[in-house]
Amino acid sequence: MNDFIAARSQMALSLGFHIVFSCIGMVMPFFMAVSHYYWLRTGNVMYRNVTKAWSKGVAIFFATGAVSGTVLSFELGLLWPEFMEHAGPIFGMPFSLEGTAFFIEAIALGFYLYGWDHFNKWFHWFTGVVVGISGLVSGILVVAANAWMNSPAGFDYVNGQYLHIDPIKAMFNDAWFSQALHMCLAAFAATGFAVAGVHALMILRGSHKAFHTKAFKIAAVFATVAAVLQPLSGDISAKSVAKRQPAKLAAMEAHFQTERRAALIVGGIPDVPNKTVNYAIKIPGLLSFMAYDDFNAEVKGLDQVKPEDQPPVAITHYAFQVMVGLGMLMLAIAVLYFITLWKKRQWLEKTWLLKLFVLATPAGFLAVEAGWTVTEVGRQPWIINGIMRTADAVTPMPGIAYSFYLFTGVYVSLALIVTFMLYRQIRMVGKLYDLSPVDVAPAF
Template identity: 70%
Template structure:
C-alpha cells in the first residue's frame, strides 16, 4: 500500500466513523428538547423519563464525537500538510467558529445533565435547546469548510500563490448552503429513523411499550419530515454540482458521452472500457430535465473531461445509487408514519414495527454513501481545480502503519459505544420505573 492510498484510507475511515457520531450529536439534543417540552407542558412523566434516557445517549455521542473530531483535526495537518499550508489561512474561520460552538455545546450539556432540580424548569429546558443549536451550528460550519473544497472562493490564485484572501467569502462559498441543507436533513432523517428503529425493536420485544411508543413517535416524526424534504434538497444539490463540478455529476450518473436529452440512469454496472452502463434502466431526457429544466438540454459527459481529471466512476455511481435508493425508501417509510398517525392501531402492528426495526441502519448507510459521492467525486482534487490530492499528501513514510492503528482504535471505540448504548437501553426500566403498557398514546 503506497502512502497516498494509506492517507486517503485513513482519512476516509476517520470521517466515516466521525460523521455518524456528528450526525447523532447534531440531532439527538432536539429530540431530547421536544420530549422535555412535552413533559413540562403535559406533566406526563414518561416524557421526563425519555428526556433523561436520551440525554445519556447525547452525552455518550458527544464524548465520542469530541474524540474522533479531535483526531480528524490532527490528521488534516499530519496527512495533508501541502493542503493545510495554503488552505489553513483561507478556510480557518469556520473551523475556529466550530470550536466556539463546540465549547458552548459542552458547557450547556453540563448544565442540562446536572441541572435537574437545580434550575428553573424552563431555563433547564432552554439549556437543552442550546445544546442542539450549538451542535447543529458546529456541523454546518464543518460542512461549510468541506463545501469550500468543492467550490474554492475567497482568494485569487496567481502563479501558484494564494492572494487577496477573504475568509468570509471563503466560508460562504457557492456550495455551502446546498451542502449544509442536504447534510442537515440527512442527519435528521438518519438519526430519526435509527432512534425510531431501536424503540420499535423494544416494542416488538414487549418491553416498556408506553415509554418506547412515545419515544418512537417523536423520533419517527423528525425522521419522516426530513425524509420528505430531502428530495427537494437533493435536487438543489444536483443542480449546483452540475454547474460547478460537471465531472462529479457525470460520474454520479455514469454519463460517459455528452448528449442532448440525456437519460437518467437507474442502477446498472458502469463499464469503463466500453464507456457504457450495463443492465441499467434509462429514463429518456430525465437527466437533462432534472439538471437544467429542459428535456432537450445538453448534459456534459466524461468525454469532455481529461482522463487525468476524472473521478473513479464505479465508486461514485454505486454510492450515488445507494444514497438515492435508500432516500426513496425512507420517503415511503415517512408516508407510512403519516398514515399511522391516522390509523393509530398501526403503531402496535408487528409488520409496522418490524419494518422500522429493519430500517434502523439505512439512514446512516445513505449518509456514508452520500459522503462518498461528495469526497470521491471530487477526486483527483483535494481543492477543486487547484490542488491535486497527490500533491498535498505528507512526504512522511510509513503512513500505512498509522492507518492500521487508527482502524484498530475506531473499531474498539465502536464496540465500546455499542456496549454503553445496549446497557443504557437495558437499564431503562430500572432507572425510570417505567411500567409496561399496551395502550397507544
C-alpha cells in the same frame, strides 16, 4: 498499500466513523428537548424518563464525537500539510467558529446533565435547546469548510499564489447552502430512523411499552419529516453539482457521452473501458431535466474531461445509487407513516409498521456514508477542486500505512465499546427510571 492510499484511507475511516457521531450529536438534543418540553407541559413522568435516558445517550455520543473530531483536525495537518499551508488561511474561519460552537455546546450540555432539580425548570430546558442549536451550527460550519473544497472561493489563484483572501466569501461559497441543507436533513433522517428503529424493536419485544412508545413517536416524526424534505434538498444539490462540478455529476450518473436529452440511469454496472453502463434502467431526458430543468438540455459527459481529471466512476456511481435507493426507502416509509396518522390510525397497532422502522434502522446512516463517499470520491483527483490535486497535498513522511492500521484498530475498539454502552443503557431503562411493570402501549 502505498502512503498516498494509506493517507486517503485513514481520512476516509476517520470521517466515516466521526460522521455517525456528529449526526447524532447534532440531532439527538432536539429529541431530548421535545421530550423535556412535553414533560414540563403535561407533567407526564414518562416523558421525564425518556428525556433522562436520551440525555445519557447524548453524553456518550458527545464524548465519542469530540474525540473522533479532534483526531480529524490533527489528521488534516499531519497527513495533508501542503493543503493546510495554503488552504488554512482561507477557510480557517468556519473551523474557528466551529470551535466556539463546540465550546458552547459542551458548556450547555454540562449545565443540562447536572441541572436537574437545581435550575429553574424552563432555564434547564433552554440549556438543552442550546445544546441542539450549537451542535447544528457546529455541523453546518464544518460542512461549509468541506463545501469550499468543492467550490473554492474567497481568493485569487495567480501563478501558484493564493492572493486577495476573503474568508467570508470563502465560508459562504456557492456550495455551502446546498451541502449544509442536505447534510442537516440527512442527519435528522438518519438519527430519527435509527432511534425510532431501536424503540420499535423494544416495543415488539414487549419491553416497557409505554416508555418506548412515546420515545418512538418523537423520533419517528423527526425522521419522517426529514425523509420527505430530503429529496427536495437533493434536487437543489444535484443542480448545484451540475453547475460547479460537471465531472462529479457525470461520474455519479456514469454519464460517459455529452448529449442532449440525457437519460437518468437507475442501477447498472459501469463498463469504464467501453464507456457504457450494463443492466441499467434508462429514463430518457430525465437527467437533463433534473440538472437544468429542461428535458433537452445538454449534460456534459466524461468525454469532455481529461482522463487524468476524471473521478473513479464505479465507486462514485455505486455510492450514489445506494444513497438514492436508501433515501427512497425512507421516503416510502415516511409517506406510509403519514397516511397511517392521517387516514389509517388502526395501523398504529399493527406490528408490520414497527417492523418497517426496525428494518430501516441503519438505512439513514448507510445513506450518509454513501453520500460522503460521493462527495469526496467524486471530487478526485482534486483536494481543492480545480486548484490542488490530492496527490500534491499528501505528507512526504513515510510509514502512513502503519498509522492507518493503528487507527483502524482504535476505531473498531471504540465502536465496540460505544455499542456495548448503548446496549446496556437500553436494557437498563426500566431499572434506571423505575418504570411501572404493568406498562401498556398506548396509541402512538
